[in-house]
Amino acid sequence: MEFLESNWGTILGLLVNIGVLKYILISLKEKFDDYQAKAEARDDATKSLCRTEIISICHKAQREGHIAYYNLENLTLLYKSYKALGGNGAAEKMYNKTINLPQIEEE
Structure with a gap:
């Protein structure tokens, strides 16, 4: 005490x-x-934007039957970011199919 x-x-x-x-x-x-x-929330938004652009580039390339070199580079950078943010699914399948298309040099 x-x-x-x-x-x-x-x-x-x-x-x-x-x-x-x-x-x-x-x-x-x-x-x-x-x-x-x-x-x-920022990561989710970024992932969603990457996915949207990946799908857009892939649809265009598959419609045309080829992909321009600059689009292939953009597609690859977007896809790497998309995967790093946890993306997968349909965009992955589209990416893998698109990178195997003939590549052209566009002016």
Whole structure:
């Protein structure tokens, strides 16, 4: 009991500091969760845009029966980004079919 009487100020200060630290950690966690949610939404939007453009390039190339070199390069870069963001499915099948088409140099 003597310890509490002689150190009550230190103990009270410690408890206040613990409360402040808890408040800071909760605030940081909320900001981090919000940041993660926004980052996930950006990734989903980017993946969707990549998928749309991949399908567009593939449809055009398959309709024409060939793919221009510059479109093949764009398609490959889009596909790599799409896969890195977790994309798969129909776009993958279309990509694999399209890269095997004859390649032409377009002016």
